[in-house]
Amino acid sequence: DIQMTQSASSLSVSVGDRVTITCRASEGFGNSLVWYQQKPGKSPTLLIYSASTLQSGVPFRFSGGGSGTNFTLTISSLQPEDVATYYCQQYASAPWTFGQGTKLEIK
Amino acid sequence: EARLSESGGRLVQPGGSLRLSCAASGFTFGNYAMSWVRQSPGKGLEWVAVISGTGGSAYYTESVKGRFTITRDKSDNTVLLQMKGLRVDDTAVYYCAKLPTKWYGEFYFDTWGQGTQVTVSS
Numbered sequence: 001d002i003q004m005t006q007s008a009s010s011l012s013v014s015v016g017d018r019v020t021i022t023c024r025a026s027e028g029f030g031n032s033l034v035w036y037q038q039k040p041g042k043s044p045t046l047l048i049y050s051a052s053t054l055q056s057g058v059p060f061r062f063s064g065g066g067s068g069t070n071f072t073l074t075i076s077s078l079q080p081e082d083v084a085t086y087y088c089q090q091y092a093s094a095p096w097t098f099g100q101g102t103k104l105e106i107k
Numbered sequence: 108e109a110r111l112s113e114s115g116g117r118l119v120q121p122g123g124s125l126r127l128s129c130a131a132s133g134f135t136f137g138n139y140a141m142s143w144v145r146q147s148p149g150k151g152l153e154w155v156a157v158i159s160g161t162g163g164s165a166y167y168t169e170s171v172k173g174r175f176t177i178t179r180d181k182s183d184n185t186v187l188l189q190m191k192g193l194r195v196d197d198t199a200v201y202y203c204a205k206l207p208t209k210w211y212g213e214f215y216f217d218t219w220g221q222g223t224q225v226t227v228s229s
Contacts, residue, residue, distance in 0.1 A: 034215040043202060043219040044152070055217070087152055091214040095168045098152040 002026055002090050006099035013078050014107045021073040021086050021102045028068040029092030035064055035073045038101075039084045047086075048073065080106060109134040109218040111203045116223030123193050123227070129186040129203030129220060136184040137161065140206040142216060143177060143188045145199035145225075155201070156188065160209035171197075193227045200224050 003026035013019050023033070031051035036044040046055045048064035051071055061076040075082055083106055088099040115127040127143070142157040156177040158165045165177050176189040186203055201223050204216035 036216075043221055044216075045219065046215070046217045049207075049213075049215055049217075089152070089215060094166055094214070096154045096214050098154075100151050 001095055002093060002097055004088055004090055004097050004099040006088060006102045008102050010103040010105060012105045012107050015078055015080060017078045019075045019078050023071045023088035023099050025069045025090055029090060031067045032090060032092035033071050034089050036087045037084045109205055111205060111218060111220035113203045113220045113223040116201060116225045118226045118228065119193055120229050121193060121195055121227055124191040125193060125225060127188040127201055127223060131184045137181050138209055140208065140210050141179060141186045142204045142206060144202045144204050144216065147199035164210060195227050198225060198227045
């Protein structure tokens, strides 16, 4: 199984900050990676697929990058409504696996 | 707009059985693969099972093989997860999720339901 590791379990940031969340895979696989956002008490929603393609309706302040084993999710200017837990997921090979999540909090 | 709504979760004893249901609307059901994903405090998000748009193919995560069965019914646009031999570590919120394609390649989830809680405890 491919193990997905998000380097930080939580981040405390200020409104307006640029935030980068990282995700590392135990083996390389190109760009078959997505990012989800899960707000408190809600279901996950898809933000980015193919590592860097923004899902329709997602604000442009979100962007994704990386390939192989190292991936990033960047929020260019954090807004209060971005408080959530963010998860990466690989879909290169079954079983499709998730990172453990990075919880964003406002300072 | 695609919508998914799960039902059927409840408290069940270890070794028991349960059937979860997911009602789909707002999209052409047979054109998309469907999946179940669970979330627990201890294990985070975990993909459980997936079924192709035609219903002819299905995959399972190793820990549920032989115990869980995913099926779909095109007559009423529902996805079912039949669970038997339930264990304490199956306790989780179970989400129904839609994939962006009928089957090949894009095994991620572009629409999620609100989830249904399954608790396995004596």
